Amino acid sequence: MNAAAVGVPRTSRKRVALVIGAGSVKCAAALGLWKVLKREGIALDLLVGCSGGSIYAGVMALGNDVDTCERMTCELWTPAITRKRDLRSVFSAFLPRLLGFDGRFGMLSDDPLLRALDVPFADKTFADTQIPLRIAATDLHNGERVTLERGSIRDAVRASVAIPYLWKAREIDGRWLLDGCMSDPLPVDIAIREGADLILAMGFESPYPSRLRSATRYAFQVNSVYTNNLLRANFAFHNLAHHAEIIPILPEFERPIRLFDTDQIPYVIEQGMRAAEAQLDYLTRVLAADDA
């Protein structure tokens, strides 16, 4: 259809967003996807990260090359970040009246985590990114999604990975924020709101029953990766709400990848590449297609 004939200006290139959902170390698979995209000359216009995914979205958005990203995140995911307990916090949970339990309980001190996040992010802000970045967190008080898009990236990532009861909620702009995956582990809606045409949705929720891989629209078979009801309800809605295409990129892992399994990162990245290759045909067709 000739857009010019009806006076509708058409951007020449479709805007591509990558949404990296919650999944701790598994999120490194996004680097595998990125390798494939770079090889194919497909640029990203928006990066959205949630929980562990925000770490990868952040390092990618800052324009680091893939190898640097891989190295940074290996250095980040170490048991050291969970070593130092936050004693005051632990006590206040058990003796609330004495020490003032305030709902911001976290068992671990976040000093090691913050120092670990300094490695990739230091004092960088959202304004320093080469690709626009959005990070999802959850407001402690009302359970609502909060989208972070300015200020310190380190603080935003810290807020998004604030796994309840492990680390305390993080205050940003007067709001206490928790792990992004409490409100939505795969925040495709952020990409929809920003107007992305093609959304690559990389999700990792476990466990993995066997499932069909289909190079089709954002549709889930019953044996989907996601057993979380919140996710399933959201996906149906996102499918309805998006004007273009949402392509799931779902890496498979033949063995359990646990938090801090950093020695498995090369394997995780490899699986990310495989998952990307599986959808690459469809992806390129969608990019090339002229919408009616």
Next chain:
Amino acid sequence: MSDALPAATEFHARSMRDLGGVLAFVDRISAELDADTAFSVRLAVEEAFTNIYEYGYDDHEGPVMLRIDVTARRVVVTLTDEAPAFDPAEAPPPDLESAWDERRIGGLGWHLIRHVMDEVTYAPGGKRGNVLKLVKIRANGQG
């Protein structure tokens, strides 16, 4: 402490085309209600009425009796139809395997009703049909 029951008012609809009359009826009765209660009642009635015709009567005509009882404490909306029995609590979850189409946004209607009304009760009708009862506690309701 008991609810004094003034005369209830009824509206008899025969098709989706009666939506205008239904909303005018609701607006008349809501004139004495606070804004939030009026909004909730209007929304719940519109969504329930629409769902009965789209899903219950499958876009065909059919009788729907709408009754609204207003007391000092609450507003009770009753919708009675003769459509095949369907309990909104048992409505199947959205079919995730097929692309959602515009029609499925009707599931949204039940979601809205449940949120804006304080009680949603379903019972099968006498010989056939359904009776849906929606209750809203008024913002200024006293014990």
Next chain:
Amino acid sequence: MNIEFESHGDVSVVIISGSVDGLTADDLLKRLQGYVAAGNLLLVANLAAVEYTSSAGLRALLATVKQARRGGGDLRLACVNANVRKVLELSGFTTIMKLFGDVDAAIASYAAPVRP
């Protein structure tokens, strides 16, 4: 329900007043789709005078948002009142659309620099 159209340079403001429900939503949708088809891709809907919407209104908004985005534009909402906002939140629409407290902010949002 009443609809007025105002041009603000590249951005178009649609001022809607009254009730957006099963009786009026189709009309609203037709008008909005007409504006988009005519090339007004950067839309702001001023909802200050909209006191009510049902799921019918949501359908109209969603269809318009999708149509505008397909063309590289958007539909952004301004001055949404509390009750209408509640309906948008319950339906998940506040996560997929941009809302602003006033029309000027909504218009200005289209002027934000596009990142490379």
